[in-house]
Amino acid sequence: DSGVTQTPKHLITATGQRVTLRCSPRSGDLSVYWYQQSLDQGLQFLIQYYNGEERAKGNILERFSAQQFPDLHSELNLSSLELGDSALYFCASSGSQGMVAFFGQGTRLTVV
Amino acid sequence: LAKTTQPISMDSYEGQEVNITCSHNNIATNDYITWYQQFPSQGPRFIIQGYKTKVTNEVASLFIPADRKSSTLSLPRVSLSDTAVYYCLAVDSNYQLIWGAGTKLIIKP
Numbered sequence: 001d002s003g004v005t006q007t008p009k010h011l012i013t014a015t016g017q018r019v020t021l022r023c024s025p026r027s028g029d030l031s032v033y034w035y036q037q038s039l040d041q042g043l044q045f046l047i048q049y050y051n052g053e054e055r056a057k058g059n060i061l062e063r064f065s066a067q068q069f070p071d072l073h074s075e076l077n078l079s080s081l082e083l084g085d086s087a088l089y090f091c092a093s094s095g096s097q098g099m100v101a102f103f104g105q106g107t108r109l110t111v112v
Numbered sequence: 113l114a115k116t117t118q119p120i121s122m123d124s125y126e127g128q129e130v131n132i133t134c135s136h137n138n139i140a141t142n143d144y145i146t147w148y149q150q151f152p153s154q155g156p157r158f159i160i161q162g163y164k165t166k167v168t169n170e171v172a173s174l175f176i177p178a179d180r181k182s183s184t185l186s187l188p189r190v191s192l193s194d195t196a197v198y199y200c201l202a203v204d205s206n207y208q209l210i211w212g213a214g215t216k217l218i219i220k221p
């Protein structure tokens with residue numbers, strides 16, 4: 001158990017819909033990262049937050065947004081969903097930049 | 113532009129030592145290089161992290177030459193349970209995370 005909790009574990013939704021994925025980082029970790037992993041593909045970095053502020057941005061679509069709340073949990077919002085958004089979405093947390101990141105078990109999103 | 117490159121796949125046998133090399137150019141001069149292991153449908157798991165020369169822990173060793181243009185993950189005496197995808201991770205000068213595409217390691221009996 002990495003200490004990073006992601007909910008829900010599975011999500012099935014229709015095209016055009018909007019979903020919210022939630023991540024609770026390890027206790028004390030200030031950084032949260034979001035990744036997308038399509039079937040049999042590598043990890044695509046989406047976005048990083050540090051203590052509530054956006055720190056780095058990767059290949060995140062405009063339809064996607066994220067935020068980190070004062071209690072340090074984070075949410076990834078995916079809107080106008082397309083079939084190609086079906087993937088595993090991972091959240092990771094670390095104490096600070098450069099420190100080891102610990103990953104959650106992911107949310108498997110299926111868009112039908 | 114910073115980039116990390118690693119082999120797509122590798123095969124080996126139980127009991128052998130496996131070395132996976134990642135090439136990384138234009139990475140930050142003062143940040144760590146990190147390796148992760150991932151099993152199907154699970155989140156990546158930290159294996160080892162280093163800055164330069166050699167680092168060893170209970171599961172692996174990491175060799176980083178002085179020019180830091182590559183790093184080699186060494187897994188001693190692998191077993192079937194080491195079959196997984198292995199990722200290298202570096203940081204560029206703008207503090208962007210640069211992930212390798214992953215090396216699928218298959219261990220045979």
